Amino acid sequence: MRSISIVGVGLTKFGEHWDKGLKELIAEAGTLAIEDAGIGKVKIQAVYAGCMASGRFNGQEHIGALAADVLGLNPIPATRLEGACASGGLALRNAYLAIRTGEFDVALVVGVEKMTEVDTGDAGFALGGASDAETELFAGASFPALYALMAQAHMAEFGTTEEQLAAASVKNHKNASQNPYAQFRNEITVADVMKSGYVASPLKLLDCSPITDGAAAVVLMATDVARKMNAARKAVEIIASAQASDTLDLAHRNNLYETAAAKKAVQDAYRQAGISAKDVSFAEVHDCFSIAEIMAIEALGFCRQGEGGKFTADGHTAIGGKTPVNTSGGLKGDGHPVGATGVKQAIEAYWQLNNLAGARQVRGAKIGLTHNVGGSGATAVIHLYRKA
């Protein structure tokens, strides 16, 4: 099977970009990625764009063609992928599959979301399109409410505490404090989380990822072609790509305290790469809410089912711990421009495996994992990486 690698990355600062629209965000991240790859934009043969809800946020669809246009890449094929907050991961995966066919050798993957053009209520409604709109969104269940139900189930089943949930946010803010691209660079304490207001019990404001603008891009290439073009110096190979689905609404799940799609996808990914959870040096996981990180590390096999809260509170997911998780700062610390998040996760893997993560560096990192989730878990996309 053809080896495929990330050979360049570009990222905008995540945050509130009042002076930039979708186009400017895409142009910045895309241009930086092409520059980092050092190949010149004429070598790009296809664009894959991840974006969730630009129709509602910006009145703009057709994000693949938009990305090709603002980067001056016409007439190459340009395609948008959408899988709610997993849109970025899907863009990466579909570019990877297309390169595997030999249809292309080089693709630009860009994830983007510009969320601050609407007010918070409208943003919540737009994001609610990731749930089962008929049975959840229109019935009044916001995303914090859906994840709060999962948190309650996890607490009831396993005795997970609010302080343990808070530990995920505390760690992620600490990591974000070392990430110049992060939206929130302030460290917080468990006490800060505990005294922040309830959004949907047991989730408090500091358990929740924010509304964010941002874009992230990577250049993906067949590794042999990258070597021929002298573009493989920082190449990070994708050694597994897997995806699975679950019911869109919570009501039809077997239980609310585990994420079946992520479990399925990660098993597929480990099998593809011939590794197991203990071989993973670090992971970027989809902590849209603190409970999501707890459930993620259980699904990925870093700790046993039900022990994610304790595992986090005990520091095993901190940089220097058994399995560092969200060294970038995660969705909580970095911010969560939904379509960009899955691509940003891959960028952190690229930086870590190239020993470019500065104060966030995981020493001796060999294998990275990204876990990108759509909605309350209906889409899960897992990638594994190692230095090519």
Place this chain on the structure above:
Amino acid sequence: MRSISIVGVGLTKFGEHWDKGLKELIAEAGTLAIEDAGIGKVKIQAVYAGCMASGRFNGQEHIGALAADVLGLNPIPATRLEGACASGGLALRNAYLAIRTGEFDVALVVGVEKMTEVDTGDAGFALGGASDAETELFAGASFPALYALMAQAHMAEFGTTEEQLAAASVKNHKNASQNPYAQFRNEITVADVMKSGYVASPLKLLDCSPITDGAAAVVLMATDVARKMNAARKAVEIIASAQASDTLDLAHRNNLYETAAAKKAVQDAYRQAGISAKDVSFAEVHDCFSIAEIMAIEALGFCRQGEGGKFTADGHTAIGGKTPVNTSGGLKGDGHPVGATGVKQAIEAYWQLNNLAGARQVRGAKIGLTHNVGGSGATAVIHLYRKA
């Protein structure tokens, strides 16, 4: 290269479905396609969904997972593609590419749009997301207006007449009158078109495709696997798949009377299949407006640049003519549920090549072409088909 075929198809009636939502439309088309393939849904390994603007139309994103969910296909991967009105074609193309990798052998491709849940103004705004929202939609340029500019350019450059444009609509209504799935089964005359009200000069009401609800689905399989599973009886092979992009807005094009992305994509497709325009037995083209069909047949090489109006008025694109175009009724006659259209085009190719098109049958059809376009031409997706 691996041979890949459509082995089953399913279509809802196109029209106003006041009693069906996104889920019901997907369930109907998807179930019919799986039944037609005769393989049982447990054989489906991935879902690719095409949908343009469900966020604005229905408050629902995450259409890939939704499709897997309503069809009971979890936990297989489910992915949504968006490229404005070319979303269906992109779903077909990405499923095709994924099967080419060997990642899957069998995929379900679903296109859907449920457009009547919002009023006409909001629908126009949602569709405007296919254009460059900043420079076109927000400036007041609706899609009829954008295509009217192209029609004016074509008329000025080549002397194309309003009566010639009308001939495309007249033919497409005639074909639709023989299609039980079509939204409009009434025949119309050139005089009817000419006396219908101007929407954006020179385009009149009967030059414009309508607002439509509908879904279309196909089962796509590696041809050798279909043969082993005795599912290849009606198999129609995809012998080429190509895609290209153009600027999102009209202002940056070299001219307004030709569609560069379609020209690029079709040349790629002809090269892949080793054929030329004269080998095409019939084509489904993207006649969102009558002028779009005229520009399409020129781009595809069925007639010379500038002669599309006369070629149409002379009957060369009618069933029985040199190159029958839009035997299904096209977007004008069948209706245009934007995400479904590209998949419906493939279904007409499947029916024609299986000699199942009834009164619309093109005798001796050997090679079919579908031409699916997003926006005012920024995305073009071309597929070629023959009986496997």
